């Protein structure tokens with residue numbers, strides 16, 4: 001292999017000073033959330049029961065750039081700027097003329113991109129006098145990130161970890177506790193929503209939608225507590241745009257222009273964070289990369305869901321969002337990419353998909369783990385199960401380039417490492433990993449059933 005640069009680093013003073021707010025760039029993207037009781041657009045007062053005012057204002061801000069508070073930039077210095085790598089060894093293994101770059105977010109304290117928003121959320125809540133944040137976690141990454149962030153600003157953190165993940169990832173629970181968080185499996189008997197699910201199915205594997213219900217229920221009843229969401233909402237995607245802003249700078253320094261961006265999508269936060277700064281340039285200039293979201297075949301909200309108002313959680317406590325959804329009580333198979341087991345999708349990403357400004361594909365978990373193992377053996381990083389979806393799609397494209405001879409530049413976010421996901425790799429290597437994808441017809445039936453229970457919205 002010729003001596004060529006592999007990783008592209010920035011100094012601390014290149015940490016972005018502002019987040020990129022896409023709201024003003026996408027006409028029509030501001031489709032108001034609805035109050036779950038009145039079905040009228042929610043106002044700041046409704047959201048004020050669980051969110052601090054600064055985050056509520058960011059949710060609807062018309063400003064193209066929002067300044068990052070100094071205390072947040074200081075905390076970002078613990079891991080930002082993150083490295084951009086050229087995947088030379090993966091390219092060589094594939095024999096592709098494509099050039100593959102990945103922005104590695106696994107260097108953060110939690111091991112993923114999630115602290116990029118956990119830190120500002122804990123900061124704004126602490127400044128508003130809140131003493132505790134409640135939340136859900138699927139992969140365990142978001143709970144770890146929020147637990148870390150709360151410790152930075154001296155507030156408590158209480159986490160409902162989806163049962164399937166709680167059982168499969170004991171080390172994630174311990175890590176959340178090391179940072180000071182309290183962790184419960186979801187469904188739990190601590191909330192009405194949890195008890196209702198346990199009454200239906202004592203062995204329920206849980207879902208992100210249910211864990212959200214439990215965390216929201218507890219926050220709404222405690223005036224000193226708020227709730228924090230790790231994805232989906234506009235302010236979460238906003239905070240994640242530091243990923244794309246740094247990547248733009250790193251690629252500009254080496255004179256590369258990207259042809260394709262692929263990112264995995266659970267609720268859309270790493271995908272939005274990576275792509276929005278590129279999309280802003282594309283919308284302004286009329287030219288730019290193809291942008292492709294990659295989701296699990298067993299929870300395909302963009303490719304098989306419907307675009308409608310739905311609750312963000314199982315119990316119907318959250319505001320209703322216009323989004324691609326599989327139905328709020330759809331319980332996906334317990335796949336290992338727990339962070340992608342969400343029935344809905346960010347309204348901003350959903351709107352972009354409706355407007356054909358982004359594409360989407362779905363991948364099965366065995367194909368994703370195959371790409372993850374290939375990546376680990378070539379690039380030396382064991383990816384979290386979630387970004388293996390993006391890697392599998394990047395590999396597909398790079399293989400297509402071997403056939404066409406195109407020297408495409410492909411960018412992805414390696415949004416987390418898989419050091420605490422090794423049992424899943426073990427299952428894959430032993431041949432025990434199953435593709436939970438139901439037969440297409442079964443999945444369609446389950447989705448169709450869940451969609452009959454969508455909330456009715458006044459015309």
Ligand SMILES: Cc1ncc(COP(=O)(O)O)c(C=O)c1O
Pocket residue numbers: 112113138139140141142230231232264265266267268269270271338339340384386387415416417
């Ligand atoms: C490593 C990792 N990647 C991706 C996701 C999916 O979330 P999002 O679509 O918000 O990036 C998660 C969620 O927990 C995660 O932990």
